[in-house]
Amino acid sequence: MNGNQALSSSAKIPVGISSCLMGHEVRWDGGHKANSYILKTLGEYFDFRPFCPELDIGLGVPRKPMQLTRHGLNAIHCVSIDDETKDFTPALCECADSQRRWHEQLCGYILKKDSPSCGMAGVKVRGETMSSEDGIGVYAGTMMENFPDLPVEEEDRLGRPALRENFIQRVFAMARWQKLLELGLSKDRLVDFHARHKLMIMSHDPGSQRNLQKIVAAMNTENLRENAQEYLSQFMAVLRIPATRSKHVNVLQYILGHLNGSLDAGKKQQIIQTIEKYRIGRVSLIAPITLLSHYVNAHSDSNISNSWYMDPYPSALRLQHVS
Ligand code: SF4
Numbered sequence: 001m002n003g004n005q006a007l008s009s010s011a012k013i014p015v016g017i018s019s020c021l022m023g024h025e026v027r028w029d030g031g032h033k034a035n036s037y038i039l040k041t042l043g044e045y046f047d048f049r050p051f052c053p054e055l056d057i058g059l060g061v062p063r064k065p066m067q068l069t070r071h072g073l074n075a076i077h078c079v080s081i082d083d084e085t086k087d088f089t090p091a092l093c094e095c096a097d098s099q100r101r102w103h104e105q106l107c108g109y110i111l112k113k114d115s116p117s118c119g120m121a122g123v124k125v126r127g128e129t130m131s132s133e134d135g136i137g138v139y140a141g142t143m144m145e146n147f148p149d150l151p152v153e154e155e156d157r158l159g160r161p162a163l164r165e166n167f168i169q170r171v172f173a174m175a176r177w178q179k180l181l182e183l184g185l186s187k188d189r190l191v192d193f194h195a196r197h198k199l200m201i202m203s204h205d206p207g208s209q210r211n212l213q214k215i216v217a218a219m220n221t222e223n224l225r226e227n228a229q230e231y232l233s234q235f236m237a238v239l240r241i242p243a244t245r246s247k248h249v250n251v252l253q254y255i256l257g258h259l260n261g262s263l264d265a266g267k268k269q270q271i272i273q274t275i276e277k278y279r280i281g282r283v284s285l286i287a288p289i290t291l292l293s294h295y296v297n298a299h300s301d302s303n304i305s306n307s308w309y310m311d312p313y314p315s316a317l318r319l320q321h322v323s
Helices: 003-010 038-043 089-098 140-145 161-183 185-204 208-217 224-240 245-262 265-279 287-300
Strands: 013-018 046-049 065-071 075-079 083-087 109-111 123-127 129-135 153-155
Touching: 003 265, 013 161, 038 046, 075 089, 109 161, 140 153, 153 161, 161 185, 161 224, 185 208, 185 245, 208 224, 224 287, 245 265, 265 287
Parallel strands: 013 046, 013 109, 065 123, 109 153
Antiparallel strands: 065 075, 075 083, 123 129
16 A cells, blocks of 8 residues: 555545635625535545634624725735724734644645635735735735645635646645654654655756755754754745656656666667657656556666655546646
8 A cells, every 4th residue: 555545545634724615604795615626526635624714703704895905015904895994914813823733733725715814825905096916815824924834725726737736746745744743753754755755856846856865864863853844844845846847757767767777678669759748748647657657666666666756646636737
């Protein structure tokens, strides 16, 4: 059983979510924004923990809607749409701060787009003379400041395959990190974690692989926690960089290089052709990975076969499209 099977069969991954996306009727008008992909597909693997910050700070349903406002160069505030003296900013910040214990156990968070409380980015901000779309929901912003490594995404952006795949990959990576912490932090476990993510890191940002390796190599009993935190921050930042077709081609060729001595000319040619078909967009990434996996497993190359790159998350969620 591989790690993902273990994760999916023994325990779903804890992921926070804006309650209205779960179909809870908590919006200002008593409505909801249930999202069937999130509920049905991601819900098979994620243990959703719904939370509505506006209800948590004592607002009822229905209620007056809120908006973000800015006066001159002053900070952005979240106020009632019909009465700017009703400023909910401190309450929403406190609400996010009070959820720290819960947030630190999560492996991801799905937020409601455009909300002055929950929006991740691009929320409308009303100014004195004109509006802009550069705000962050107050609850979401505080949570992201407190936990900058937490994978966060909005429901709307999950409709875009590359962003969806990137988010899912980060959530599963964070779940493996949390598992490592549960088992107990040690240099050996970090060495193994890095080794199994090396190809994945290369598919996002090849140059970072060495930097991360240096952090692992510099670990000792005195700096273990500090270096592990530094590793996690850099690792999650690397995974946020979009993987591209050309970077994947480099990784596939790297894997092929490991197999070179054990393949006859015909098999090698078949793999080269499949990688080329992927490079020009005629097949998806899963085609060369499946082919390479077959030979990697047959030749017991554990460095590659144990890599999370070959099996990043359950196949039902796998898109591996990367254009
Ligand atoms: S967007 Fe956030 S604050 Fe608004 S209803 Fe949904 S969960 Fe509640």
